Amino acid sequence: MKTPRLSRETLLVLDRFLERPADWRYGYELSRSTGLKSGTLYPILMRLQKYTLLEACWVTTEDGVPPRHTYRLTPNGLELARAKLAESRASWLLQQPTLSRG
Amino acid sequence: MLETPLRQAATVLLDSAIHIAPPDTREWGEAMRGELDYVEGHWAGLMWAMGGATVLAKSALAAFLIPSRHGQGLVPDGGLFAKTVSLRWAALIAGGACVLGALLFFAAPPFRQGMRVSLAAWPVLYRGITADGQPGLAAIARQAEAQHDPQGLAFCAVRVLNSRESARLAEEAVGLDASLVWVYALVAVRHPELPEISRWLPELERWDPTNALLHLITAESIYMSHPVRRDVASWLKNIEPRWEAAMAAAFASPKFDDYLTRLKEMDRRVVSRYHFNDPYELLSGEERDLPTFAFSDSQRFAKFLLDSGQKLEAQGDKKGAAEKYWAVARFGQVVDSQGHTEFEHWMGSWMQAGAYRELQNLSANEGNSHEAALFAYLAGKFEQLACPGGT
Numbered sequence: 373m374k375t376p377r378l379s380r381e382t383l384l385v386l387d388r389f390l391e392r393p394a395d396w397r398y399g400y401e402l403s404r405s406t407g408l409k410s411g412t413l414y415p416i417l418m419r420l421q422k423y424t425l426l427e428a429c430w431v432t433t434e435d436g437v438p439p440r441h442t443y444r445l446t447p448n449g450l451e452l453a454r455a456k457l458a459e460s461r462a463s464w465l466l467q468q469p470t471l472s473r474g
Numbered sequence: 475m476l477e478t479p480l481r482q483a484a485t486v487l488l489d490s491a492i493h494i495a496p497p498d499t500r501e502w503g504e505a506m507r508g509e510l511d512y513v514e515g516h517w518a519g520l521m522w523a524m525g526g527a528t529v530l531a532k533s534a535l536a537a538f539l540i541p542s543r544h545g546q547g548l549v550p551d552g553g554l555f556a557k558t559v560s561l562r563w564a565a566l567i568a569g570g571a572c573v574l575g576a577l578l579f580f581a582a583p584p585f586r587q588g589m590r591v592s593l594a595a596w597p598v599l600y601r602g603i604t605a606d607g608q609p610g611l612a613a614i615a616r617q618a619e620a621q622h623d624p625q626g627l628a629f630c631a632v633r634v635l636n637s638r639e640s641a642r643l644a645e646e647a648v649g650l651d652a653s654l655v656w657v658y659a660l661v662a663v664r665h666p667e668l669p670e671i672s673r674w675l676p677e678l679e680r681w682d683p684t685n686a687l688l689h690l691i692t693a694e695s696i697y698m699s700h701p702v703r704r705d706v707a708s709w710l711k712n713i714e715p716r717w718e719a720a721m722a723a724a725f726a727s728p729k730f731d732d733y734l735t736r737l738k739e740m741d742r743r744v745v746s747r748y749h750f751n752d753p754y755e756l757l758s759g760e761e762r763d764l765p766t767f768a769f770s771d772s773q774r775f776a777k778f779l780l781d782s783g784q785k786l787e788a789q790g791d792k793k794g795a796a797e798k799y800w801a802v803a804r805f806g807q808v809v810d811s812q813g814h815t816e817f818e819h820w821m822g823s824w825m826q827a828g829a830y831r832e833l834q835n836l837s838a839n840e841g842n843s844h845e846a847a848l849f850a851y852l853a854g855k856f857e858q859l860a861c862p863g864g865t
Contacts, residue, residue, distance in 0.1 A: 398509065399509045403522075409522075410506055410523075410526045410529070411524070411525030411528045414505070415529055437511065438507070438511060440508045441502075441508055
């Protein structure tokens with residue numbers, strides 16, 4: 373499978389998902405934890421779902437309150453997230469002057 | 475106090491965006507709408523809604539531009555995959571087309587001319603319309619002289635404020651093209667003090683023998699050359715026979731041509747030939763109306779004729795009186811029907827009103843009530859035109 377290059381914001385979202393990979397997450401919660409605005413966050417979520425890296429479902433919390441959309445990484449998403457984040461961290465470490473010389 | 479309206483505005487904004495979003499994106503709109511209830515703070519809620527609405531609007535735009543790409547949406551700044559650029563290209567092409575369209579609009583001749591006209595207004599604020607404030611005309615005059623262009627020279631002759639320069643340019647233009655002899659009349663009307671007028675008038679009368687305007691110019695040149703012209707009271711008391719003859723000829727003329735139609739036709743050609751776009755300079759020095767002296771002379775001579783008619787009427791010479799009144803009415807008709815400017819129409823109406831009022835009295839004194847009623851109607855009509863709302 374061809375692995376596309378991910379943007380910094382996407383890596384940030386994946387990182388938050390990896391904190392508790394089994395949990396379903398709300399959009400507003402992700403927005404607060406990543407600092408991303410809704411205009412940036414939702415297109416990322418939409419894309420992740422389109423590539424079946426993310427699954428979404430509606431949950432009803434209580435009567436009279438609109439249902440909420442929740443998200444969780446699929447197994448593919450989990451694998452890709454781990455790989456990409458590891459790659460990203462390695463790349464970051466290599467860019468540090470002291471380590472790259474050593 | 476502001477909280478509820480802000481929250482309502484945010485809800486309405488997101489609902490509206492969901493409404494315009496493509497069907498496969500609406501679920502995401504609903505997701506953002508669902509989260510809105512949990513966003514803390516009303517301003518934060520509004521910001522959340524604005525962000526969501528932007529995403530949905532972009533999707534709607536993408537679906538509109540590229541219908542086959544429904545559901546893919548636009549890649550936002552810092553989107554998921556950096557290599558997904560085709561839609562960005564579409565947006566760039568659309569944006570480029572808009573910019574190109576705007577540039578074409580700015581390049582369009584009517585827009586450029588409009589801009590020049592707008593910008594030309596500013597220098598007038600400090601330059602003003604003075605004799606040396608006609609650089610555009612001076613440039614055209616130099617160019618026309620170099621190119622031996624009679625129309626360009628005539629165009630400048632009727633506009634330059636310097637009377638000597640105006641006469642020189644007019645003579646040069648007519649020297650190159652004798653059919654432009656009418657330019658002498660326009661220059662004479664604008665600069666009645668020019669000594670060249672006495673040379674020009676015979677030429678003009680040979681070319682256009684029935685035009686009343688030439689007799690009006692003759693009358694004015696007689697007045698200007700009169701030794702007592704500064705003593706207006708004396709001048710008014712003693713009508714000079716030559717002046718009277720010139721005015722009588724003007725009033726008897728069947729034609730009145732102010733040559734403004736010829737001037738406009740020439741202006742159109744010269745303005746486009748020299749790309750002259752300064753409306754202020756175009757109009758500067760060019761008095762489009764009949765000069766004041768033409769009206770004051772006509773007014774004075776009309777009054778002289780009406781007074782003479784009254785004297786004849788008092789002496790019992792009703793036929794002679796009627797001839798005097800009709801002379802005024804006829805000249806008023808000629809100027810009114812053949813003139814081009816508002817002032818000329820007004821002057822024609824003014825003279826007709828006075829003449830028809832005298833004819834009305836004359837007919838009433840003769841016991842011809844029907845004729846008197848007709849003249850009363852005509853007098854009232856022209857009085858209304860000459861002085862709307864007046865008495």
